[in-house]
Structures are given as C-alpha cells and as structure tokens.
Amino acid sequence: MNxxxxxxxxxxxxxxxxxxEIVCDISSVIGGVKPAFLYDYPPCKPESLQRFxxxxxxxxxxxxxxxxxxxxxxxxxxxxxxSSVVQGTQYITLILHDDIIFVNRLLxxxxxxxxxxxxxxxxxxxxxxxxxxxxxxxxxxSQFSALLVDVTGAxxxxxxxxxxxxxxxxxxxxxxxxxxxxxxxxxxxxxxxEWNLTTVFGLLLGYxxxxxxxxxxxxxxxxxxxxxxxxxICNFTFESFPSIKNEHPSNTCIMQKKEHVVYxxxxxxxxxxxxxxxxxxxxxxxxxxxxYMNAMHR
Numbered sequence: 001m002n003x004x005x006x007x008x009x010x011x012x013x014x015x016x017x018x019x020x021e022i023v024c025d026i027s028s029v030i031g032g033v034k035p036a037f038l039y040d041y042p043p044c045k046p047e048s049l050q051r052f053x054x055x056x057x058x059x060x061x062x063x064x065x066x067x068x069x070x071x072x073x074x075x076x077x078x079x080x081x082x083s084s085v086v087q088g089t090q091y092i093t094l095i096l097h098d099d100i101i102f103v104n105r106l107l108x109x110x111x112x113x114x115x116x117x118x119x120x121x122x123x124x125x126x127x128x129x130x131x132x133x134x135x136x137x138x139x140x141x142s143q144f145s146a147l148l149v150d151v152t153g154a155x156x157x158x159x160x161x162x163x164x165x166x167x168x169x170x171x172x173x174x175x176x177x178x179x180x181x182x183x184x185x186x187x188x189x190x191x192x193x194e195w196n197l198t199t200v201f202g203l204l205l206g207y208x209x210x211x212x213x214x215x216x217x218x219x220x221x222x223x224x225x226x227x228x229x230x231x232x233i234c235n236f237t238f239e240s241f242p243s244i245k246n247e248h249p250s251n252t253c254i255m256q257k258k259e260h261v262v263y264x265x266x267x268x269x270x271x272x273x274x275x276x277x278x279x280x281x282x283x284x285x286x287x288x289x290x291x292y293m294n295a296m297h298r
Contacts, residue, residue: 010052014042035108039100153219232263
C-alpha cells in the first residue's frame with residue numbers, strides 16, 4: 001500500500017486527493033516544527049486521523065529524520081524534559097467545537113506554559129498542582145500584550161490588547177492546559193463553552209500573533225484593515241518506508257512536496273512597529289526554528 005492509498009483507506013477518497021499536504025502537516029507536528037495543525041481537508045473521523053498519524057506518518061518520520069537545526073534541537077530537549085510529568089500519548093487529536101486538530105501534546109503544553117509565565121512574575125506558577133494560584137491579574141503589558149491583538153468590531157482599527165483582555169484570555173489558556181493534561185486519551189474533546197474560539201485556535205496552532213475580540217460585539221474591525229501575511233514554506237522529501245519496502249527499494253523517494261506552507265498567519269500593518277519589537281524580544285522558539293528550517297531548505 002502506497003501513501004496515497006493509505007490516505008484513502010484511513011481518511012477517505014476525497015481526503016486522498018490532498019495526501020501529500022496531509023502527510024507534510026502531520027509530520028511537521030510529529031517532528032516538533034509546530035505544536036499542532038488544523039485539519040482543514042475533506043471531513044474524516046478524529047479517530048481515523050489519529051490512527052493514520054500513528055500507523056502511517058509516525059513510522060515514516062522515524063526513518064526520514066535528519067539532524068535538526070540547533071534551535072529545534074534545543075526545543076526538542078526541553079520538550080523531552082517535560083515528558084516525565086505528562087501522562088498519555090504524545091501525539092493526540094483534539095476536537096474543538098466542530099474542528100479537528102492534530103497535536104504534539106508535549107510541545108503544546110510547553111508553549112502554553114511559556115505563554116502563561118509571561119503574564120506573571122510568580123515563579124513556578126504552572127506546576128500542575130498550582131493552577132488555581134496563577135495570578136493573571138499581575139500581567140504586564142510591556143511583557144506580553146503585543147502578542148494579543150484586539151480586533152473587536154466596535155473599534156476603528158486593531159489595537160494592542162489591554163491587561164484586562166490578556167487576563168481574561170489567560171483563564172482560557174489555563175483551562176486548555178488543564179484539559180489536555182487531565183485526559184490521557186489519544187482523542188480529546190475540549191470543553192469550550194466560555195472561550196473565544198478564534199483566539200484559542202491561534203494559541204493551539206502556535207501563532208505568534210493572536211486575534212482577540214469581545215464575543216458579544218458583532219463582527220471585527222479587520223474588514224478594511226491592511227494585513228501583513230507571514231508564511232513559512234518548506235520542502236519535504238521522504239525516502240523508504242518500512243511497510244512498503246518491497247514496493248520501493250531502499251533510498252528510493254516515495255514522496256516529495258515542494259514549497260509546502262507549514263505556517264501562515266497575519267498581523268495588522270498599523271501595528272507593525274509594535275509587533276516587530278515583540279518578535280525580536282519574544283519570538284517563540286518553534287517559530288524561529290521554522291524560519292531556520294526554511295532558510296536551510298529553500
């Protein structure tokens with residue numbers, strides 16, 4: 001069975017038309033390039049995506065590992081240190097509202113913890129036994145707020161989120177950590193009745209810029225706002241695959257995908273100076289690692 005046939009078998013005929021993109025997205029998560037990817041392809045069952053990742057893509061990644069960049073190596077080392085305190089499967093599938101997100105559990109938790117520790121000077125606030133002691137009211141705008149952009153519909157243009165907004169969203173971020181850590185299964189249904197889903201999606205996917213808005217105000221102020229779109233584009237090549245060695249001799253390329261968009265996010269042009277300063281001072285390691293990877297592959 002080749003990769004396209006495997007995709008059809010696990011995810012369905014419609015999804016198999018996008019088999020290269022799906023394999024690249026899953027391998028980016030397994031390889032630690034990004035914490036998660038939103039399954040934005042023809043519908044499939046969460047359990048089917050989880051099995052496809054475990055049975056097909058994970059073994060494929062194991063035999064195609066090249067030496068990562070120093071930044072990615074450092075990140076993987078930090079994630080490995082966290083693995084002793086997290087129970088359950090490392091690669092899981094989250095169900096959020098009606099969407100499916102494939103996640104590197106350890107990397108996701110590490111990134112959200114880092115997100116939350118920028119909000120308070122209290123040390124060790126993200127110890128698993130101390131969730132309720134996180135004092136989100138002490139967050140400092142100079143530390144973190146450039147990451148959260150307020151695009152509430154009533155505004156004339158986007159602005160850097162206030163301390164109150166950041167504090168409110170921190171509660172949802174902390175709830176994500178609690179649910180992902182508490183559930184040791186490989187398919188996890190997140191309870192999200194009081195969350196701003198747009199912002200939570202950005203947090204889960206690891207975007208350096210998160211859009212936030214007041215949920216009780218209709219629409220947002222991005223309609224006529226010029227945006228800067230940032231993309232990370234990588235080339236993927238996979239050789240030999242344990243379950244199909246008989247069909248493909250060793251060292252034979254079984255899949256190649258050029259210029260696959262690993263990451264894509266936007267930021268308002270009107271906040272470019274603030275966001276540029278933020279990226280210099282607080283660019284997440286996995287994002288920097290991707291840019292390094294991109295430079296190496298292009």
